Amino acid sequence: MATARVDLVRAGAQRVALAAAGIVGGLYLLIALAVVLIVTHNLTSNVDGTLSRWLTSMAADRAGISRGYPGPAGAPRFQAPVLWWMYHPDGNYDDSSAEAQGINLPVSPQSIKDPQTITVSGTDLRIRGGPVGDDWAVVGQDMTSVDQARSNLIFAEVLIGPVLLIVVFLGALAIGRRVASPIEQARQRQMDFTANASHELRTPLAVIQAQTSLALAQPRNADWYQHAFAQVNLESQRMRHLVDELLWLARFEAMPRSSKAEPVDVGVMAEQAVDRFGAVAEAKHQRLTIRLSGDSQVIAASPEWLDHLIGVLLDNACKYTPDGGSIEVRVAAEGNRVTLAVEDSGPGIPPERRSQVFDRFRRATDQPGGAGLGLAIADAIVRATSGRWDVGSAPAGGASMAVTWPRLLGRPASTRAVVPEAPLAPLDA
Numbered sequence: 001m002a003t004a005r006v007d008l009v010r011a012g013a014q015r016v017a018l019a020a021a022g023i024v025g026g027l028y029l030l031i032a033l034a035v036v037l038i039v040t041h042n043l044t045s046n047v048d049g050t051l052s053r054w055l056t057s058m059a060a061d062r063a064g065i066s067r068g069y070p071g072p073a074g075a076p077r078f079q080a081p082v083l084w085w086m087y088h089p090d091g092n093y094d095d096s097s098a099e100a101q102g103i104n105l106p107v108s109p110q111s112i113k114d115p116q117t118i119t120v121s122g123t124d125l126r127i128r129g130g131p132v133g134d135d136w137a138v139v140g141q142d143m144t145s146v147d148q149a150r151s152n153l154i155f156a157e158v159l160i161g162p163v164l165l166i167v168v169f170l171g172a173l174a175i176g177r178r179v180a181s182p183i184e185q186a187r188q189r190q191m192d193f194t195a196n197a198s199h200e201l202r203t204p205l206a207v208i209q210a211q212t213s214l215a216l217a218q219p220r221n222a223d224w225y226q227h228a229f230a231q232v233n234l235e236s237q238r239m240r241h242l243v244d245e246l247l248w249l250a251r252f253e254a255m256p257r258s259s260k261a262e263p264v265d266v267g268v269m270a271e272q273a274v275d276r277f278g279a280v281a282e283a284k285h286q287r288l289t290i291r292l293s294g295d296s297q298v299i300a301a302s303p304e305w306l307d308h309l310i311g312v313l314l315d316n317a318c319k320y321t322p323d324g325g326s327i328e329v330r331v332a333a334e335g336n337r338v339t340l341a342v343e344d345s346g347p348g349i350p351p352e353r354r355s356q357v358f359d360r361f362r363r364a365t366d367q368p369g370g371a372g373l374g375l376a377i378a379d380a381i382v383r384a385t386s387g388r389w390d391v392g393s394a395p396a397g398g399a400s401m402a403v404t405w406p407r408l409l410g411r412p413a414s415t416r417a418v419v420p421e422a423p424l425a426p427l428d429a
Helices: 002-060 144-217 222-254 266-283 303-320 374-384
Strands: 082-087 093-096 116-120 123-132 135-142 262-265 287-293 298-301 326-334 337-344 388-393 399-406 416-418
Touching: 002 082, 002 123, 002 135, 002 144, 123 144, 144 222, 222 374, 262 266, 262 303, 266 287, 266 303, 266 326, 266 337, 298 303, 298 399, 303 326, 303 337, 303 374, 303 399, 374 388
Parallel strands: 287 326
Antiparallel strands: 082 093, 082 135, 116 123, 123 135, 262 298, 287 416, 326 337, 337 399, 388 399
């Protein structure tokens, strides 16, 4: 099952990484193409500007034009050489700086006006034409430098592209695994929770069904029916308790946290809970005491949540403490913290199980009773109220369940022990 969950997370992360790499790859291709077009356009525009300056200079210095014409005054020293051709008004050839190289225009010179690119002997030339006095001049520049710059840019983009895609894929894969893993774990916990709840409900339902089937199979005596109804009643109470806890947990998780917090005195809530559980402790000859210390035990929490939390801790303590044992509830305020501790003389919680006691449907001991939801609910309440657990061993040898919260208000100091004599009815647990 764990391997299947890991494979599911890995497969999902790989799909996300591939999708991210594909999107980035498409965007990179469009950007790379745009960069090549922009760079080529700018370089070509620079060549066109050079040709325009040459035509302007030649028109201004018509008498000085010869095959050694140096070009416009102040032109860059290392500017690419410009070729030029001069034609008479009748269209006859006059002079050219390209004559020594045997470069002739393949088109009519009078047809060359705006900048254009032609190919002469396998070489691209950018040419432009215009009047120079009574003659018609055509100037041109080799486009090899532009082609080389474009080729270098494309080569760099081809090298960078795969590296970028690999980095994006690995980054998206790592992020996808980190994001998907908690989601998958939450989904799996929900599935496990549903399966465990179904399993817990199946047992009492099976007992009830078996008892009713036997009762309907044939007539039986009154004692048998009395025993059967007792079993049905016991399993019904167990189902009701489980359903109540499931509903309480579902309502708690759907409830906004901020709207429930208010100042509440942990000491007062603990005293009320001890009063309720006094009868339970007395029935088992257990000694249930409470000790309050400090000048204030006020925290920010929901009274309903805090009452449920203390009820869960006392219910577990009474349930697992043997007859004649002792249970002590302590509420102490020290510095800016308030601590609630419930300690008993029961079997305690083995150290290797203390990290698992808050899992849903996970019970701290092997003793019968309970569905394993109480401490899961208690843990949810503690986390929602900014509390911190401290699970350990009590001085009497049993379990010690302590919770610490930030303290809010002050109150006159008090230290007292209470042993209720006429407690109220216990919390349904």
